[in-house]
Amino acid sequence: xGVDIGGxxxxxxxxxxxxxxxxxxxxxxxxxxxxxxxxxQIAQGVHDLLRKxxxxxxxxxxxxxxxxxxxxxxxxxxxxxxxxxGWSHVSLQQLLExxxxxxxxIDNDVRLAAxxxxxxxAARGIDDFVFLAIGTxxxxxxxxxxxxxxxxxxxxxxxxxxxxxxxxxxxxRHGEPGALEQALGGEGIRQQWVKTSNSDPQVSALCATxxxxxxxxxxxxxxxxxxLSAQLLAYAVYNISAVLxxxxxxxxxxxGASLQLIEATxxxxxxxxxxxxxxxxxxxxxxxxxxxxxxxxALTTAQVRAKS
Amino acid sequence: xGVDIGGxxxxxxxxxxxxxxxxxxxxxxxxxxxxxxxxxQIAQGVHDLLRKxxxxxxxxxxxxxxxxxxxxxxxxxxxxxxxxxGWSHVSLQQLLExxxxxxxxIDNDVRLAAxxxxxxxAARGIDDFVFLAIGTxxxxxxxxxxxxxxxxxxxxxxxxxxxxxxxxxxxxRHGEPGALEQALGGEGIRQQWVKTSNSDPQVSALCATxxxxxxxxxxxxxxxxxxLSAQLLAYAVYNISAVLxxxxxxxxxxxGASLQLIEATxxxxxxxxxxxxxxxxxxxxxxxxxxxxxxxxALTTAQVRAKS
Numbered sequence: 001x002g003v004d005i006g007g008x009x010x011x012x013x014x015x016x017x018x019x020x021x022x023x024x025x026x027x028x029x030x031x032x033x034x035x036x037x038x039x040x041q042i043a044q045g046v047h048d049l050l051r052k053x054x055x056x057x058x059x060x061x062x063x064x065x066x067x068x069x070x071x072x073x074x075x076x077x078x079x080x081x082x083x084x085x086g087w088s089h090v091s092l093q094q095l096l097e098x099x100x101x102x103x104x105x106i107d108n109d110v111r112l113a114a115x116x117x118x119x120x121x122a123a124r125g126i127d128d129f130v131f132l133a134i135g136t137x138x139x140x141x142x143x144x145x146x147x148x149x150x151x152x153x154x155x156x157x158x159x160x161x162x163x164x165x166x167x168x169x170x171x172x173r174h175g176e177p178g179a180l181e182q183a184l185g186g187e188g189i190r191q192q193w194v195k196t197s198n199s200d201p202q203v204s205a206l207c208a209t210x211x212x213x214x215x216x217x218x219x220x221x222x223x224x225x226x227x228l229s230a231q232l233l234a235y236a237v238y239n240i241s242a243v244l245x246x247x248x249x250x251x252x253x254x255x256g257a258s259l260q261l262i263e264a265t266x267x268x269x270x271x272x273x274x275x276x277x278x279x280x281x282x283x284x285x286x287x288x289x290x291x292x293x294x295x296x297x298a299l300t301t302a303q304v305r306a307k308s
Numbered sequence: 309x310g311v312d313i314g315g316x317x318x319x320x321x322x323x324x325x326x327x328x329x330x331x332x333x334x335x336x337x338x339x340x341x342x343x344x345x346x347x348x349q350i351a352q353g354v355h356d357l358l359r360k361x362x363x364x365x366x367x368x369x370x371x372x373x374x375x376x377x378x379x380x381x382x383x384x385x386x387x388x389x390x391x392x393x394g395w396s397h398v399s400l401q402q403l404l405e406x407x408x409x410x411x412x413x414i415d416n417d418v419r420l421a422a423x424x425x426x427x428x429x430a431a432r433g434i435d436d437f438v439f440l441a442i443g444t445x446x447x448x449x450x451x452x453x454x455x456x457x458x459x460x461x462x463x464x465x466x467x468x469x470x471x472x473x474x475x476x477x478x479x480x481r482h483g484e485p486g487a488l489e490q491a492l493g494g495e496g497i498r499q500q501w502v503k504t505s506n507s508d509p510q511v512s513a514l515c516a517t518x519x520x521x522x523x524x525x526x527x528x529x530x531x532x533x534x535x536l537s538a539q540l541l542a543y544a545v546y547n548i549s550a551v552l553x554x555x556x557x558x559x560x561x562x563x564g565a566s567l568q569l570i571e572a573t574x575x576x577x578x579x580x581x582x583x584x585x586x587x588x589x590x591x592x593x594x595x596x597x598x599x600x601x602x603x604x605x606a607l608t609t610a611q612v613r614a615k616s
Contacts, residue, residue, distance in 0.1 A: 142552075144453075145455050147455075150453075150553070151552055151553020151554065151584075161583060162547045164471065167473070239471060239547060243448070244464050245459020246459065247461075274469070274486075
């Protein structure tokens with residue numbers, strides 16, 4: 001079973017040993033969901049999934065979960081997350097193993113999305129690539145030399161904190177979005193649009209992807225917001241590429257998957273071919289990327305533990 | 309033997325199997341030095357080193373060289389370098405093996421400096437760190453998960469191309485310094501100083517480190533140049549850290565080793581503690597870092613080839 005724990009949704013997928021999904025389950029979470037509550041929901045989901053598939057409990061060989069926060073994948077501990085209040089140093093791997101009596105593993109959700117794209121998505125067989133999620137938040141899952149990069153305190157890929165020309169310059173603060181996230185995250189783009197279109201309350205209520213769609217229809221105010229977003233994304237991708245020289249950037253998240261944004265960004269990147277022009281592609285797994293990555297992690301965990 | 313091929317100097321070091329340097333040799337190069345000329349110089353250097361150490365030619369077990377350019381370390385090919393004219397797709401590894409009849413290997417010089425710092429320098433035993441060289445040019449050697457990161461076209465670590473707030477915004481051009489390098493490289497800092505102090509020709513002739521020393525003595529014009537450099541370096545280090553979450557940045561190169569610059573940068577980074585404050589330290593191998601890295605690569609190459 002693969003699990004995707006989000007700030008508003010909990011999703012589960014049951015797959016066979018080849019990774020073919022044979023059942024899905026979902027429910028709601030909110031920012032006050034405690035680890036115990038989420039664990040109980042997962043237990044309910046696993047129960048329902050096995051029953052629907054007419055499988056006994058013993059058919060479950062492993063479980064892995066993606067978490068929207070800083071996660072120590074080695075020790076299986078959720079260090080902190082801004083989406084779920086009170087989750088601090090939660091030994092989630094151990095809780096899952098105690099609940100299901102099978103090997104368990106956890107990791108950051110964006111990192112699992114990268115793993116999913118590497119296994120079955122747009123980055124299949126590519127050993128140096130970046131999965132870049134742009135939605136409410138911004139984060140990256142990084143593969144280099146064919147391995148996930150986590151960093152020494154498990155915050156590698158927190159590219160929403162980058163400082164870029166034209167973006168905000170205030171120093172970063174605990175619990176607040178980073179500089180790039182303030183400008184290019186969903187709320188940042190919405191706020192730019194509110195500022196731009198401050199006359200009409202109906203028009204200002206648009207969300208980021210509405211604004212981009214409006215830009216595509218020729219609205220020049222919306223075009224201005226899209227252009228600024230594309231310029232920031234081009235700088236971000238180019239700077240990450242200067243560090244890693246990744247062969248591919250897979251874009252995910254509601255904003256990352258915007259065709260208008262990727263086209264406008266590609267246009268800018270045409271001028272940034274030295275030392276290497278970054279290649280962009282929209283995720284083909286979409287919101288399944290994290291789940292597929294969680295399934296991959298569950299399968300690897302089952303294999304590794306079976307050997308040891 | 310470890311070799312450091314530069315645009316103005318060629319340096320060799322002879323070491324025993326523990327990496328203890330038992331002889332050094334150097335000569336001059338210039339931008340018109342051809343691969344054949346450099347190879348002949350290396351041959352002379354190896355000959356002199358062995359003779360001085362009273363060792364027979366058969367005592368040489370391997371040779372490795374660092375190159376100031378884009379280098380395919382797997383195939384042993386120098387793809388391009390801006391410091392040596394006409395070096396394009398040079399099979400240097402093969403040339404070295406033909407000349408010395410021992411296993412040879414090559415890599416980018418900044419990457420070898422990182423390898424040197426990891427083996428015997430400021431990053432000993434640290435598996436996630438960045439060696440950042442700031443001199444005429446700017447480049448990084450990156451360790452993640454205990455491995456060097458090279459990227460898909462061997463340009464990982466070309467951070468001199470990063471776009472940062474307050475830096476130049478023109479798109480990058482072939483053969484020209486990148487945006488960060490234009491501002492924070494030796495020539496960029498010198499030009500800022502010329503602009504700042506345009507009255508007095510004697511004063512404007514200072515080089516970057518002179519300007520920083522002058523700032524330390526209370527000159528407020530020089531202080532302005534130092535402050536701008538420190539702000540750019542702080543943004544660069546912070547952005548790289550947002551990508552990699554490295555536990556350490558080892559600074560090298562004539563400008564990177566400036567105490568005034570590191571102090572002013574550290575001061576700025578105190579406000580950048582989220583998600584992780586980057587730690588800076590000046591290289592303790594200094595200009596030996598590349599040579600030590602080349603020796604490490606030579607020893608590894610000797611061991612690997614002996615096994616295979």
